[in-house]
Amino acid sequence: MSDKKIPYKIYLEESELPKAWYNLRADMKNKPAPLLDPATHKPMTAQALSGVFCDELIKQELDDSTPYFEIPEAIRDFYKMYRPAPLVRAYCLEEKLQTPAKIYYKFEGNNTSGSHKLNSAIAQAYYAKQQGLKGVTTETGAGQWGTALSMACSYFGLDCKVYMVKCSYEQKPFRREVMRTYGASVTPSPSMETEVGRKILAEHPGTTGSLGCAISEAVETATKSEGYRYVLGSVLNQVMLHQSVIGLETKAAMDKYGIKPDIIIGCAGGGSNLGGLIAPFMGEKVRGEADYHFIAVEPASCPSLTRGKYAYDYCDTGMVCPLAKMYTLGSGFIPSANHAGGLRYHGMSSTLSQLYDDGLMEARSVKQTEVFEAAEQFARVEGILPAPESSHAIRVAIDEALKCKETGEEKTILFGLTGTGYFDMLAYEKFHNGIMTDYIPTDEEIQANFAKLPKID
Amino acid sequence: MSDKKIPYKIYLEESELPKAWYNLRADMKNKPAPLLDPATHKPMTAQALSGVFCDELIKQELDDSTPYFEIPEAIRDFYKMYRPAPLVRAYCLEEKLQTPAKIYYKFEGNNTSGSHKLNSAIAQAYYAKQQGLKGVTTETGAGQWGTALSMACSYFGLDCKVYMVKCSYEQKPFRREVMRTYGASVTPSPSMETEVGRKILAEHPGTTGSLGCAISEAVETATKSEGYRYVLGSVLNQVMLHQSVIGLETKAAMDKYGIKPDIIIGCAGGGSNLGGLIAPFMGEKVRGEADYHFIAVEPASCPSLTRGKYAYDYCDTGMVCPLAKMYTLGSGFIPSANHAGGLRYHGMSSTLSQLYDDGLMEARSVKQTEVFEAAEQFARVEGILPAPESSHAIRVAIDEALKCKETGEEKTILFGLTGTGYFDMLAYEKFHNGIMTDYIPTDEEIQANFAKLPKID
Numbered sequence: 001m002s003d004k005k006i007p008y009k010i011y012l013e014e015s016e017l018p019k020a021w022y023n024l025r026a027d028m029k030n031k032p033a034p035l036l037d038p039a040t041h042k043p044m045t046a047q048a049l050s051g052v053f054c055d056e057l058i059k060q061e062l063d064d065s066t067p068y069f070e071i072p073e074a075i076r077d078f079y080k081m082y083r084p085a086p087l088v089r090a091y092c093l094e095e096k097l098q099t100p101a102k103i104y105y106k107f108e109g110n111n112t113s114g115s116h117k118l119n120s121a122i123a124q125a126y127y128a129k130q131q132g133l134k135g136v137t138t139e140t141g142a143g144q145w146g147t148a149l150s151m152a153c154s155y156f157g158l159d160c161k162v163y164m165v166k167c168s169y170e171q172k173p174f175r176r177e178v179m180r181t182y183g184a185s186v187t188p189s190p191s192m193e194t195e196v197g198r199k200i201l202a203e204h205p206g207t208t209g210s211l212g213c214a215i216s217e218a219v220e221t222a223t224k225s226e227g228y229r230y231v232l233g234s235v236l237n238q239v240m241l242h243q244s245v246i247g248l249e250t251k252a253a254m255d256k257y258g259i260k261p262d263i264i265i266g267c268a269g270g271g272s273n274l275g276g277l278i279a280p281f282m283g284e285k286v287r288g289e290a291d292y293h294f295i296a297v298e299p300a301s302c303p304s305l306t307r308g309k310y311a312y313d314y315c316d317t318g319m320v321c322p323l324a325k326m327y328t329l330g331s332g333f334i335p336s337a338n339h340a341g342g343l344r345y346h347g348m349s350s351t352l353s354q355l356y357d358d359g360l361m362e363a364r365s366v367k368q369t370e371v372f373e374a375a376e377q378f379a380r381v382e383g384i385l386p387a388p389e390s391s392h393a394i395r396v397a398i399d400e401a402l403k404c405k406e407t408g409e410e411k412t413i414l415f416g417l418t419g420t421g422y423f424d425m426l427a428y429e430k431f432h433n434g435i436m437t438d439y440i441p442t443d444e445e446i447q448a449n450f451a452k453l454p455k456i457d
Numbered sequence: 458m459s460d461k462k463i464p465y466k467i468y469l470e471e472s473e474l475p476k477a478w479y480n481l482r483a484d485m486k487n488k489p490a491p492l493l494d495p496a497t498h499k500p501m502t503a504q505a506l507s508g509v510f511c512d513e514l515i516k517q518e519l520d521d522s523t524p525y526f527e528i529p530e531a532i533r534d535f536y537k538m539y540r541p542a543p544l545v546r547a548y549c550l551e552e553k554l555q556t557p558a559k560i561y562y563k564f565e566g567n568n569t570s571g572s573h574k575l576n577s578a579i580a581q582a583y584y585a586k587q588q589g590l591k592g593v594t595t596e597t598g599a600g601q602w603g604t605a606l607s608m609a610c611s612y613f614g615l616d617c618k619v620y621m622v623k624c625s626y627e628q629k630p631f632r633r634e635v636m637r638t639y640g641a642s643v644t645p646s647p648s649m650e651t652e653v654g655r656k657i658l659a660e661h662p663g664t665t666g667s668l669g670c671a672i673s674e675a676v677e678t679a680t681k682s683e684g685y686r687y688v689l690g691s692v693l694n695q696v697m698l699h700q701s702v703i704g705l706e707t708k709a710a711m712d713k714y715g716i717k718p719d720i721i722i723g724c725a726g727g728g729s730n731l732g733g734l735i736a737p738f739m740g741e742k743v744r745g746e747a748d749y750h751f752i753a754v755e756p757a758s759c760p761s762l763t764r765g766k767y768a769y770d771y772c773d774t775g776m777v778c779p780l781a782k783m784y785t786l787g788s789g790f791i792p793s794a795n796h797a798g799g800l801r802y803h804g805m806s807s808t809l810s811q812l813y814d815d816g817l818m819e820a821r822s823v824k825q826t827e828v829f830e831a832a833e834q835f836a837r838v839e840g841i842l843p844a845p846e847s848s849h850a851i852r853v854a855i856d857e858a859l860k861c862k863e864t865g866e867e868k869t870i871l872f873g874l875t876g877t878g879y880f881d882m883l884a885y886e887k888f889h890n891g892i893m894t895d896y897i898p899t900d901e902e903i904q905a906n907f908a909k910l911p912k913i914d
Contacts, residue, residue, distance in 0.1 A: 007471040008537035014464040080465035081549070081840045092538070092612075110567055112842045112877070154837045155549075174631075174882035180889050181836055379638055380611045383538045385569045420569070422879040425631035432637050 008091060010253040012084035018248040020071055021241045024279045025064035025351060027286050030358055032064070032237070032350035033325035036312060041456055044322045052219060052321075054229050056127040060238040069241060071123075078122045078155060082111035083245070087253040088417075092381040094401070101404035103397060104261070105417040106250045106277060107384065112178070113148035115387065115419030116273050117233050120242035121145070124231040125152035134227035135159025139189065139214030141168055141269075142342035142389065143175030144419060145233030150182035160184040161228075163191065163217045165344070166209035167337050175423050189214035196220050196318035210334040211345045216318025234270025235315065235324070235349050243276025246416065251280045254414075261292060261414035263400055267392035268296040268305065268363070269342050271349030277416040278361075285360060294361040295400075296352065297392040299371070301439040302335040304328055304348045305356055305363035307446055312456040313347055323454060326353040329441075330449025336439040340368060340427035341388030346449075366395045367438040372431040374398050375421065387419040388427055465548060467710040469541035475705040477528055478698045481736045482521035482808060484743050487815055489521070489694070489807035490782035493769060498913055501779045509676060509778075511686050513584040517695040526698060528580075535579045535612060539568035540702070544710040545874075549838040551858070558861035560854060561718070562874040563707045563734060564841065569635070570605035572844065572876030573730050574690050577699035578602070581688040582609035591684035592616025596646065596671030598625055598726075599799035599846065600632030601876060602690030607639035618685075620646040620674045622801070624665035624794050632880050646671035653677050653775035667791040668802045673775025691727025692772065692781070692806050700733025703873065708737045711871075718749060718871035720857055724849035725753040725762065725820070726799050728806030734873040735818075742817060751818040752857075753809065754849040756828075758796040758896045761786050761805045762813055762820035764903055769913040770804055780911060783810040786898075787906025793896040797825060797884035798845030803906075823852045824895040829888040831855050832878070844876040845884055 025031055034043040049058045060069060071079075090103040108116035128136050135158050140146030146162040153160035162184050169176065169188040176186045189209050190197040196216040200207065207213070215232070222230035233239065254261065264281055266274030274296050284290040296305055304327045314331035315321040328347040335344045348356075355361050368388070375391035377398070378384070386394060393415040404411050421428065430436040482488055491500040506515045517526060528536075547560040565573035585593050592615050597603030603619040610617035619641050626633065626645040633643045646666050647654040653673040657664065664670075672689070679687035690696065711718065721738055723731030731753055741747040753762055761784045771788035772778040785804040792801050805813075812818050825845070832848035834855070835841070843851060850872040861868050878885065887893040 008534075009471070011468050014466070077465075081545075088538075091534075112836070112840055114879075151840055155840075174879075174886075177882040177886045177889065178842060178879075181833055181842060181885055183837065376638055379569070380640065383569055383608055383612075385635060385638060422571075422631075422635075425634040428638055429631075429634045432634065 006089050006257055009086040009088050010257065011086050012249060012253055014080055016252060017076060017079060017084055018071065018245050020068040022244040022248055022279050022283065023063065023067055023069060023241050024244070024283055025237065026067035027283050028354065029286060030354055032354045035322035035324055036456065038314070038319060038323055051223050052230050054124070054127045054131050054133070056130065057124060057238045060241055061236060072126060075123055075126050082118065084249050085110060087250055090382055093378060096381045097398065097401050097405065099401040099405040100408060100410045101401040102410065102412045103401055104412070104414045106246060107417045108246060109384065109387070109417065109420035113144055113151055114422060115144040115148065116243060116246055116276065117145045117148035118151060119245050120233060120239045120272065121148035121152040122155070123242045125149065125156045125158055128229060128231070129156040129158055133158065133229055135161065136229055136231045137161045137218040137222040138231050138233065139163045139211060139218045141165045141211050141344050143168055143172050143423060144342065146184070146186065147175060147178050148233070149231065150179040150184035153184065154182040161221060162186045163189040163214040165189055165211060165214050171426050172423050189217050191217060193217070194220045196320065200317065208337045210317060212317035212331050215316035216320050219316065219320050234272040235345065235347065237351060239272045240275035240349060240351050243272050244279040246273065246276040247279040247281060250277065250414065259412060262411040263293045263295065263413045265295045265297060265393045265396050265413065265415040267343060267389050267416070267418060268298050268348065268352065269389065270345045271352040273416050273418045275349055275352055282355065282360065295396055296356065296361055296363040297396045298363065298365050299339060299343050299392060300365040300367045301339040301441065302329065302344055303365040304346060306365045309450055309453065310353060310357050311453050313453055315347065324350050326350050327356065329446060330452055332452055333449045338437050338439050341424055343389050343392065364396060366392055369436055369438050371395050372428070372436060384417065385421045386417060387421045388424050390418040393417070463546050463714055466543040466545050467714065468543050469706060469710055471537055473709060474533060474536060474541055475528065475702050477525040479701040479705055479736050479740065480520065480524055480526060480698050481701070481740055482694065483524035484740050485811065486743060487811055489811045492779040492781055493913065495776060495780055508680050509687050511584045511588050511590070513587065514581060514695050517698055518693060529583060532580055532583050539575065541706050542567060544707055547839055550835060553838045554855065554858050554862065556858040556862040557865060557867045558858040559867065559869045560858055561871045563703060564874045565703060566841065566844070566874065566877035570601055570608055571879060572601040572605065573700060573703055573733065574602045574605035575608060576702050577690060577696045577729065578605035578609040579612070580699045582606065582613050582615055585686060585688070586613040586615055590615065590686055592618065593686055593688045594618045594675040594679040595688050595690065596620045596668060596675045598622045598668050598801050600625055600629050600880060601799065603641070603643065604632060604635050605690070606688065607636040607641035610641065611639040617641040618678060619643045620648065620671040622646055622666040622668060622671050628883050629880050646674050648674060650674070651677045653777065657774065665794045667774060669774035669788050672773035673777050676773065676777050691729040692802065692804065694808060696729045697732035697806060697808050700729050701736040703730065703733040704736040704738060707734065707871065716869060719868040720750045720752065720870045722752045722754060722850045722853050722870065722872040724800060724846050724873070724875060725755050725805065725809065726846065727802045728809040730873050730875045732806055732809055739812065739817065752853055753813065753818055753820040754853045755820065755822050756796060756800050756849065757822040757824045758898065759786065759792040759801055760822040761803060763822045766907055766910065767810060767814050768910050770910055772804065781807050783807050784813065786903060787909055789909055790906045795894050795896050798881055800846050800849065821853055823849055826893055826895050828852050829885070829893060841874065842878045843874060844878045845881050847875040
């Protein structure tokens with residue numbers, strides 16, 4: 001098919017919105033390792049999890065054999081307000097780079113949360129509402145997940161309590177106001193509101209917070225409040241499941257135009273976007289039906305895949321959550337405050353960790369000044385001002401397109417443009433003013449945290 | 458056609474993107490009054506305008522008989538990055554209001570400028586580039602136009618110099634960074650850079666600036682710099698022409714589903730969004746082919762249509778621009794600094810002024826606290842966080858839908874959702890904290906400015 005026939009933006013029809021989420025685990029030969037009880041080191045049961053998570057979400061979390069979960073109609077209706085999301089052909093970027101590569105990106109920023117996070121937020125809020133709960137608690141780093149959850153809770157009339165990593169809370173005051181517009185309450189973490197927060201503040205009085213610490217506070221509040229549960233925006237299997245809507249739409253749009261990607265790139269913090277984007281493609285790969293080159297891109301300042309250890313670890317700083325087997329920098333790892341935006345989590349989704357360990361995926365880490373260079377270059381030709389997180393994927397997409405320019409290969413590159421950077425202008429300002437710096441943890445820093453990994457037989 | 462068949466979002470195909478802009482003036486029985494030379498009070502000629510505006514844009518400005526202008530391919534290519542824009546059925550808002558009315562909105566915020574302004578910015582930048590210019594100057598209030606122009610100039614490799622109304626510059630520091638991301642320079646106005654700026658600062662040392670004043674500075678800089686011209690984001694006929702793409706797409710989408718609006722609502726500052734949205738519908742009305750109820754919504758703090766005078770006036774504070782006949786509050790009118798967002802211009806597009814004077818359109822003014830109430834209500838059910846400007850239209854759309862609830866009428870209401878409020882969170886914060894106030898100018902304040910209108914025979 002001639003390139004000219006491929007539009008700038010491929011929009012699926014509303015009727016083509018996926019009717020079921022795809023559970024990649026069902027097709028994986030080596031399943032992700034189960035969550036373990038932090039006290040007994042035995043696999044977590046649904047019952048043990050029921051104080052923390054919603055019942056239906058626990059089912060999704062533990063099920064590694066059912067390949068498809070139907071998307072309830074109420075969630076599909078909400079999806080219709082901002083989905084199907086466009087698959088964009090980056091004609092202008094290709095021209096700017098003078099590359100023979102064909103570049104596509106799935107744009108998930110066309111909604112007020114500014115990111116893909118809404119895909120799972122609305123699902124989690126729905127199941128909480130179905131269970132008759134009063135509200136949910138959560139943590140947020142860059143603020144995208146908190147905003148998404150606020151929107152979802154507002155839609156279903158649920159109370160929403162957000163613990164926001166302190167350095168993001170301070171760098172992004174307007175994010176707080178967006179969440180308040182949707183009726184959520186927002187607390188900087190660590191806070192004096194929780195036992196674990198008070199303990200962390202006592203031990204590290206000047207701490208700028210971390211996702212791991214905010215998770216501990218949110219979990220504590222959920223378990224101590226009647227009618228509340230905790231919800232999480234990344235890392236978990238249930239989140240990967242909901243985010244598969246990204247990949248399913250992308251694949252449907254590509255199939256419609258006979259496009260087959262050679263390289264599929266996504267930024268990776270906890271892994272929700274990457275896991276969602278690659279799901280149906282990786283499904284084909286693990287079933288032996290097709291091959292793709294997958295690249296997970298993480299910040300050099302928080303390099304869980306490229307420099308972490310594949311081991312059981314605590315999901316949170318307070319060690320109140322189940323243990324997960326994942327590539328981890330240790331639950332005590334806190335990225336430098338000079339690191340802008342998200343992708344700050346110490347570990348990586350168990351599913352992605354297993355795929356990476358099985359050699360099914362490449363991982364690269366990139367420095368943030370290089371990331372912002374790519375972001376600005378992209379914005380100037382493609383119009384969209386990208387989130388710092390998404391710009392990690394842009395960086396590698398540009399690198400791969402420039403390789404094609406050298407070799408003359410006409411590769412098809414697909415990447416996930418997870419969101420917009422409208423609330424990240426403080427970081428852009430630092431970049432423009434030439435005062436943005438790079439941070440790469442030393443081997444000693446990383447080893448120090450490995451020493452604190454739990455010992456599992 | 459059953460309602461159920463109308464999707465949440467109607468996206469036209471890329472191939473259905475309008476191929477020509479519609480020039481409403483060609484169909485108007487009473488043409489808008491011509492621009493006058495401020496010195497001679499004679500109609501401006503193309504030659505006299507050529508030091509200020511680009512040549513092709515002057516042709517468009519002065520032509521009130523050609524009904525269609527072809528959209529150049531390079532502009533259509535750029536449009537394809539964010540157009541066709543969706544026409545959304547506000548199912549969730551209807552349900553929330555329990556109204557029998559059917560509510561639609563044309564959403565123009567799905568691009569980084571966050572508003573419809575990009576539609577004209579890219580056209581103006583294109584013609585500047587075609588003419589071989591080095592760059593353009595402009596003013597911006599809320600920052601949407603400046604952002605749009607920065608993006609457009611970056612795309613075509615033009616220099617872009619923006620004078621930003623001082624109070625907006627201070628309230629919206631991140632807007633500046635977005636413009637810088639696209640390579641523009643941004644100066645708070647009034648500034649010491651221009652003669653007119655220095656004069657205004659000497660007379661009013663504490664002024665928070667106004668659009669009229671920023672226009673004077675931008676025009677002065679353009680006329681004094683080799684290879685530069687001035688471009689404007691609203692008010693002018695050429696801008697109305699470019700913005701007709703909004704209405705043309707809306708009408709095409711509605712026709713496709715057999716929808717006929719009863720009421721068409723738009724916010725009105727200088728009139729670019731409203732003029733663009735209503736163009737093809739008003740065309741039918743003035744040609745006697747159909748009838749619609751048009752409502753222009755303006756802030757009570759800057760009520761040019763509802764409390765202004767229909768007269769020739771200066772377009773700018775420095776009185777360097779041509780005179781335009783319009784509904785005006787006087788070029789010396791500066792809205793209170795407590796007024797959030799845009800819609801701050803003292804006058805209204807000549808085209809819309811003439812239509813209003815001919816009784817073809819209604820105008821209403823609304824108070825800003827009522828506007829933010831509507832904004833928050835809309836955000837919570839429809840997901841999109843609206844710009845304060847757009848929320849003026851939301852306010853009246855909700856009011857009309859509630860009237861339908863009382864009367865039981867199943868009216869079809871269409872409004873323009875011009876943009877998103879991501880850079881207006883300071884105003885939302887004031888609203889959340891209960892410290893937002895309303896400002897309505899006294900009759901004395903308004904009369905005082907009328908006294909300074911130029912005397913035209």
